[in-house]
Amino acid sequence: MNLIAQTLADGLVLGGIYALAAVGFSLIFGVLHVINLSHGILVLMGAYLALIFSEALHIDPLLCIPPVMAVLFCVGYAYQRFLIQRAVDRASVNSMLLTFGVALMLQNAMIWVFSPDMKSITPSYAFTSLKLGPVNLDAVRLSALAASLILLSCLAALLRFSPLGRVIRATAQQTMAARLCGVNVRHVYALTFAVSAAFAGAAGIVIGIILPFSPMDEGAWTLNAFVVVVLGGVGSPAGALIGGLLLGLVSTLTAQYIGPAFPNVTMFLLLVLLLLVRPNGLLGNAFAPSR
Amino acid sequence: MTRNPTLIFVLVAAAVVVLAAGPLFLPPFYVRVGQLMLYSAGLGLAWAILGGLAGYVSFGHAAFIGVGAFTAGLVEGQLTGLPPLLLLPVGLLAGAGCCGILAALIAYPILRLRGTFFAIAMLGVSHVCAELTNNIDFFQGSMGLNFPPIAPSGMDPANFFYELYLAAALFILLISWLVRRSRFGAGLLSIREDEDTARMLGVPTERYKRLAFVLSAVLTGVMGVIYAHSLGYITTDSVYRDDTNLSLIVYSLLGGMGTLFGPVIGAFLLVFVTQVILGRLLDFHLFATGLVLVVLVLAAPGGVAGLLKKRKGTAA
Numbered sequence: 058m059n060l061i062a063q064t065l066a067d068g069l070v071l072g073g074i075y076a077l078a079a080v081g082f083s084l085i086f087g088v089l090h091v092i093n094l095s096h097g098i099l100v101l102m103g104a105y106l107a108l109i110f111s112e113a114l115h116i117d118p119l120l121c122i123p124p125v126m127a128v129l130f131c132v133g134y135a136y137q138r139f140l141i142q143r144a145v146d147r148a149s150v151n152s153m154l155l156t157f158g159v160a161l162m163l164q165n166a167m168i169w170v171f172s173p174d175m176k177s178i179t180p181s182y183a184f185t186s187l188k189l190g191p192v193n194l195d196a197v198r199l200s201a202l203a204a205s206l207i208l209l210s211c212l213a214a215l216l217r218f219s220p221l222g223r224v225i226r227a228t229a230q231q232t233m234a235a236r237l238c239g240v241n242v243r244h245v246y247a248l249t250f251a252v253s254a255a256f257a258g259a260a261g262i263v264i265g266i267i268l269p270f271s272p273m274d275e276g277a278w279t280l281n282a283f284v285v286v287v288l289g290g291v292g293s294p295a296g297a298l299i300g301g302l303l304l305g306l307v308s309t310l311t312a313q314y315i316g317p318a319f320p321n322v323t324m325f326l327l328l329v330l331l332l333l334v335r336p337n338g339l340l341g342n343a344f345a346p347s348r
Numbered sequence: 349m350t351r352n353p354t355l356i357f358v359l360v361a362a363a364v365v366v367l368a369a370g371p372l373f374l375p376p377f378y379v380r381v382g383q384l385m386l387y388s389a390g391l392g393l394a395w396a397i398l399g400g401l402a403g404y405v406s407f408g409h410a411a412f413i414g415v416g417a418f419t420a421g422l423v424e425g426q427l428t429g430l431p432p433l434l435l436l437p438v439g440l441l442a443g444a445g446c447c448g449i450l451a452a453l454i455a456y457p458i459l460r461l462r463g464t465f466f467a468i469a470m471l472g473v474s475h476v477c478a479e480l481t482n483n484i485d486f487f488q489g490s491m492g493l494n495f496p497p498i499a500p501s502g503m504d505p506a507n508f509f510y511e512l513y514l515a516a517a518l519f520i521l522l523i524s525w526l527v528r529r530s531r532f533g534a535g536l537l538s539i540r541e542d543e544d545t546a547r548m549l550g551v552p553t554e555r556y557k558r559l560a561f562v563l564s565a566v567l568t569g570v571m572g573v574i575y576a577h578s579l580g581y582i583t584t585d586s587v588y589r590d591d592t593n594l595s596l597i598v599y600s601l602l603g604g605m606g607t608l609f610g611p612v613i614g615a616f617l618l619v620f621v622t623q624v625i626l627g628r629l630l631d632f633h634l635f636a637t638g639l640v641l642v643v644l645v646l647a648a649p650g651g652v653a654g655l656l657k658k659r660k661g662t663a664a
Contacts, residue, residue, distance in 0.1 A: 092464050144645055150405050151645050153464060154601065157594065158641030165635035276590070280475075283468055318483040325472035332465060333457050 059191040064313045065306065070198045072305020073205040073298075074267070078260035078278055079285035080212060080297040081253030087292025087342065088229040088249045089137075089145060091152045095160035096282050097275030098167075099254045103129060103261025104270050105171055108178050118178045118266050119204055125262060126255040133254025137247040145246070160275060167272035178265040201263045208259050213294040215252070225249050229292065284328050291342045367514055371507040383510050385619045387575060390517035391592070392599035392611030393524050394567035398560045399597065400606040401533060403540030404459070408470030409568050409596050411477045414588040415450055416443035416569030417576035418481055421493035432498040440573050447569030448562050455558040462543070471593065478588035489584035495577050509578040516574055520567050521612070527563070528608060536560055540606070591637075598637075601644055 082096045106128060107121040140159065144152040185196040216222035227235040228245045236242050264270060264278075281304065289300025307327060308320035315323070367386075371379050391409070399405045420439030427438060458469050481489035499508035527533045535556045538546035547553045576582045595618065600606075603614030618640070626636050648655055 092468075140642070140646075150464070150467070150597075153467070154597065154641055155645040158638040158645065161634045161638030161641070163638075165632070165638070169631070280471075287465075316483070318479065322476050322479050325476045328472055329457065329469055332461055332469060 060313070062190070062192050064309050066192045066194065067198075068306035068309035069302060070194075070202045070267075070305070071309060072302035073202045074260065074263055074301070075281055075285050075304050076289075076294075076298045076301025077205040077208055077263060078257065079282035079289075079301055080209060080294050081255075081257040081260070082279070082282035083286045083289075083291055083293070083297045084212075084225075084253045084256075085250060086286055088225060089141075089246050091141060091145060091156070092283070093141075093253075094153055094157040094279055095163065095275075096156075096257060097278035097280075098160050098163045099129060099133070099257035100261040100264065100278045101167065101270060101272065101275050102132070102163075103258025104178070104265035105167070105176075105261075106258065107262040107265055108176060111178060111180075118180050118262055119200060122204070122208075122259050122262055125258045129258035130251045130255040134247045134251035136254070137250035138243070141250065142243060142246065160279070164272050164275055171272065173271060173273065175269040175271045176265075177269040178262070180266055195267075197267055201267050204263050205260075208256065209294045209298055212252070212256060216294070221248065225252075284324055287328055288331055290337060364514070364518065368511065371504075371510050376506060379506050379510055381619065381623050383506070383513050383578065384623060385616050386510070386513035386517045387571060388595065388599060388615035388619050389612040390513065390520050390571045391568060391596055392603075392615045393517065393520045394564050394571060395596040396600050396606070396611045397524055397527060397536075397567070398564040400600050400610065401527070401536040401540060402557060402560050403606075404462075404557065404561070405467050405597060406470040406564075407467040407593050407597070408472070408474030409564070410588050410590070410592040411470070411474035412447045412451070412565045412568040413572035413575065413592065414474075414477055414481060414584070416447050416572030417582055417587045418487055418489065418493065419443045419446040419569075420573040421495055421576060421582065422487070424496065425493070428496070432496055433500070435496060436498050436573075436577065439577070440570055443573035444566045444569040447565045447572075451562045451565030452558070455561045459554075459557045459561060474588060474590075474593060478584050481588070482584040492581055492583040493576075494581050495579070497580070498577055505578075509574070512574055513578075516570055517612075520570075521608075523563070523567065524608060527560075532556060532559065537606075594637075598641060598644070602640075 078100055081099070082093055085091055085093045085096075103125050106125045107118050110116070110121040110124060111118045136159075141152060141155060144155045180197065180200075182196045182200075187194055187196065187199075216226060224235070224240055224245055225248070227238070228240055228242055228249075232242060235245075261270075285297055285300035285304050287300070288303050289298070290296030304324065307323055311320045311323040367382070370382055374382065391413070395406065395409050420443035423442040424435050424439050427435065430438065454473060458466065458473070461469050478489075481487045483490075497505065499505040527536075535546070535551045535553070538549075538551050539553050539557060543553055572587060576587065579586060598618060599611045599614035601614065602617055603610030603612065621640070622633065622637065626632055
């Protein structure tokens with residue numbers, strides 16, 4: 058019983074992080090219809106930036122979230138405006154390959170700069186933990202989960218209530234109609250990408266404080282994001298949250314009860330199964346109603 | 349495409365003769381590069397039957413390389429008494445057969461997906477196959493499998509495998525050519541252009557897609573079996589490679605998506621660039637591949653063949 062509770066709790070924490078790491082990918086997919094295969098790179102960029110900031114300034118890694126998000130916002134805007142926009146209007150495979158190419162280049166660059174070794178960010182409270190009934194929770198994991206949920210809610214509120222969110226939703230639903238209403242679509246695409254990159258960076262920080270990371274992980278994070286989006290549904294923070302929690306639970310349960318080597322196998326079986334039964338994800342496409 | 353077919357045939361025949369004679373005058377390093385070129389060209393052609401013609405871009409064809417290689421290895425391990433020259437055909441038959449069965453089984457669910465979803469689902473298939481091979485002891489993926497030497501005793505194994513790759517690549521080229529000329533090929537093209545319309549007009553799209561998928565898997569498996577033999581010892585990581593998954597797309601993209609010779613041109617070019625020009629800069633490898641990809645997508649979405657066609661179009 059204790060084991061089940063503990064496994065479920067671990068799964069939920071992991072799921073919250075998967076959700077945060079995937080939400081940017083989901084937004085880009087929903088609005089630009091681009092599969093951003095360099096998403097994992099953006100996540101890792103956040104992690105490395107936080108490592109640099111927190112070591113240089115001796116501050117808590119979670120306090121690095123705003124500056125890191127700001128940096129990645131700019132990176133994302135420029136990346137979309139100068140590179141991806143050129144491939145967006147062509148076949149979807151093209152933009153996928155473009156982002157894959159960028160991912161390869163940046164991964165190689167990261168290996169040069171940061172070495173291929175595993176790194177991790179250690180906050181001051183790394184070794185405190187608290188007990189909640191039978192369940193053991195580290196302070197680190199708890200704060201990671203809290204940060205994920207808060208950031209996801211912020212993004213949901215941004216999309217739902219702010220003028221920027223309204224324009225993004227409009228563009229995703231009817232690009233042509235939005236353009237006719239005076240929306241600068243390219244600018245909105247770039248802003249969407251920038252917001253997504255910023256959230257990817259924030260996810261990187263949260264990942265960095267609970268798991269070790271290296272430049273080789275980028276593929277895994279991109280794939281996770283894809284699975285989460287397919288499970289939960291495209292475009293919405295809620296979809297990402299559902300998909301992320303599901304993925305987290307499935308992978309910890311598999312690792313606990315089937316074998317530590319099998320999470321990826323169950324993950325992909327689940328993915329293929331869901332693609333077949335419910336191709337739009339559990340919550341469907343957030344921008345679908347008018348398409 | 350109104351060029352003289354006889355001329356093309358003569359050109360190909362001449363190229364084959366030159367290639368076949370290659371090992372006689374090439375230094376060993378270039379024989380090795382030649383092997384890799386022919387291997388990649390064969391894989392690229394096999395991939396293009398599905399990806400180029402039918403437009404189903406697969407991101408996971410390494411699955412069939414791996415399944416073919418491991419099936420052949422396990423079957424040949426049971427038949428150690430056989431003479432080496434008989435082992436290869438047996439291995440080819442087993443490996444390709446197993447790929448065919450696997451493809452036929454997964455074709456039904458997976459071909460219902462389109463575009464990027466198909467691509468990523470195939471990547472998933474490749475990862476699942478790799479992990480199962482690695483973690484189930486029976487397949488010996490993590491320990492590795494040994495292959496018996498099969499080259500005839502009088503011949504340098506490098507040259508033997510070079511010629512073997514050449515033969516296999518030619519075989520796949522021939523099949524691709526036959527497919528393109530047939531009603532089946534035309535049906536695949538119509539699927540690429542507009543699947544729903546094709547279906548409405550009476551093209552048996554489901555059957556054609558499945559057939560193309562299985563054919564492509566079997567031919568990839570053939571290449572995988574030969575590759576495993578030329579390595580002599582394989583582990584999961586040496587056959588289920590994500591860079592192969594990617595390269596197969598790049599070959600077609602570089603040479604020209606959907607053209608007959610596109611994958612061959614692309615494979616030769618890319619292998620030459622990465623192995624010969626960048627051979628000494630191993631640290632630079634990923635970066636260069638990525639750069640090639642980015643430049644390609646931005647500057648030449650139609651590949652080399654597309655550029656040539658464009659040049660011709662503007663000149664005329």
